[in-house]
Amino acid sequence: MYFNPQVKDNRNDFFNFEVIQEELKKAILDKNTPLIAIYGLRRTGKTSLIRVVLNSMSKKFIWIDSRDISSRDDFYKTLSDEIDKLKRFKIDKFTLKGVGLSLNFMKKGLDYLNKHKFVLVIDEAQLLKRLHLDNSVAFIYDNFPNIKIIVSGSESGMLKTFLGKNNAKAPLYGRAVFELQTGRLNKENGFTFLKEGSKQAKINFTDEEIMTAIKDLDGIIGWLTKYGWYRLKYAPKESLRRTIEEGSALAKEEFVKFASKAETRYKKIMKSIKGGARWDEIKKQMQISDKQLDSMMNRLIDSGFVEKIEGVYTIADPLLEASL
Numbered sequence: 001m002y003f004n005p006q007v008k009d010n011r012n013d014f015f016n017f018e019v020i021q022e023e024l025k026k027a028i029l030d031k032n033t034p035l036i037a038i039y040g041l042r043r044t045g046k047t048s049l050i051r052v053v054l055n056s057m058s059k060k061f062i063w064i065d066s067r068d069i070s071s072r073d074d075f076y077k078t079l080s081d082e083i084d085k086l087k088r089f090k091i092d093k094f095t096l097k098g099v100g101l102s103l104n105f106m107k108k109g110l111d112y113l114n115k116h117k118f119v120l121v122i123d124e125a126q127l128l129k130r131l132h133l134d135n136s137v138a139f140i141y142d143n144f145p146n147i148k149i150i151v152s153g154s155e156s157g158m159l160k161t162f163l164g165k166n167n168a169k170a171p172l173y174g175r176a177v178f179e180l181q182t183g184r185l186n187k188e189n190g191f192t193f194l195k196e197g198s199k200q201a202k203i204n205f206t207d208e209e210i211m212t213a214i215k216d217l218d219g220i221i222g223w224l225t226k227y228g229w230y231r232l233k234y235a236p237k238e239s240l241r242r243t244i245e246e247g248s249a250l251a252k253e254e255f256v257k258f259a260s261k262a263e264t265r266y267k268k269i270m271k272s273i274k275g276g277a278r279w280d281e282i283k284k285q286m287q288i289s290d291k292q293l294d295s296m297m298n299r300l301i302d303s304g305f306v307e308k309i310e311g312v313y314t315i316a317d318p319l320l321e322a323s324l
């Protein structure tokens with residue numbers, strides 16, 4: 001069912017995205033594509049896409065969600081636990097706690113992954129940059145050529161930095177990366193998603209209801225899914241209200257975490273961008289230098305909160321905009 005709010009695992013619950021599914025599949029099968037990167041705004045289906053494609057190919061994989069990783073040792077521990085699960089390798093837990101914890105130490109396990117052509121998925125990989133784990137990914141890339149690495153990230157600019165794009169000093173600089181991008185559904189696909197989803201759920205939304213939902217939620221499939229999920233229980237208006245309320249709270253929480261100590265400033269910028277704005281209009285609202293504003297805008301764009309199209313800045317997520 002499309003409206004199940006969990007990350008999708010199964011092709012039958014997964015709407016459309018055929019082209020990108022095929023591209024990902026091809027890249028996974030291609031021997032000369034060791035590293036795949038999937039960029040896309042939050043809740044546009046990156047995680048679901050990877051899981052659905054790997055499962056449809058019956059590929060064995062190890063999954064690391066970088067949001068759960070708090071230190072380098074934690075990364076190695078998670079990786080070795082996952083290898084253990086696959087192979088019952090029993091990497092010595094006592095030594096794991098010790099000082100010498102490194103990927104080198106796990107060579108035997110990694111050799112096994114390499115030999116069996118496993119896929120290593122690192123979700124939201126940009127979060128590993130602060131732990132300098134781009135180094136470790138480069139180590140795996142260079143020494144275990146048959147381990148296919150898939151990284152994904154909601155913060156496209158940050159993920160590009162992790163991958164060392166345009167930075168000759170970065171550990172992953174110059175490595176071949178095959179890139180894919182998820183995005184919002186266009187109006188037509190958003191419409192079809194809700195229509196077909198409602199048929200599966202045997203509620204049959206009217207065209208008018210669908211248009212209203214899309215107007216507020218845009219083509220962000222995660223929000224449309226949430227709306228559909230609420231519709232299993234509530235009337236259209238109440239479902240939309242709940243989706244907006246809950247979604248805004250979630251989006252706001254992510255934003256506040258990002259802005260951290262500079263929350264007041266970032267909020268002010270975001271407010272000036274509401275509805276779309278050009279540089280000069282934003283600048284007028286802010287008492288900061290061009291250079292400072294430039295760096296803040298770049299961070300907002302790199303982290304997927306703001307988009308810039310033909311000189312106009314907009315807030316990427318309608319529910320984040322609603323929360324401001």
Ligand SMILES: Nc1ncnc2c1ncn2[C@@H]1O[C@H](COP(=O)(O)OP(=O)(O)O)[C@@H](O)[C@H]1O
Pocket residue numbers: 002004005006007008013014015016017040041042043044045046047048049154182221222223225226
């Ligand atoms: N193609 C799809 N068909 C049906 N539901 C989807 C699809 N893509 C994403 N979803 C739903 O949207 C939400 C967000 O998806 P997720 O894969 O977590 O996105 P991301 O990893 O980009 O943040 C989840 O509730 C998921 O079930």
Ligand SMILES: [Mg+2]
Pocket residue numbers: 046047048123
């Ligand atoms: Mg995800």
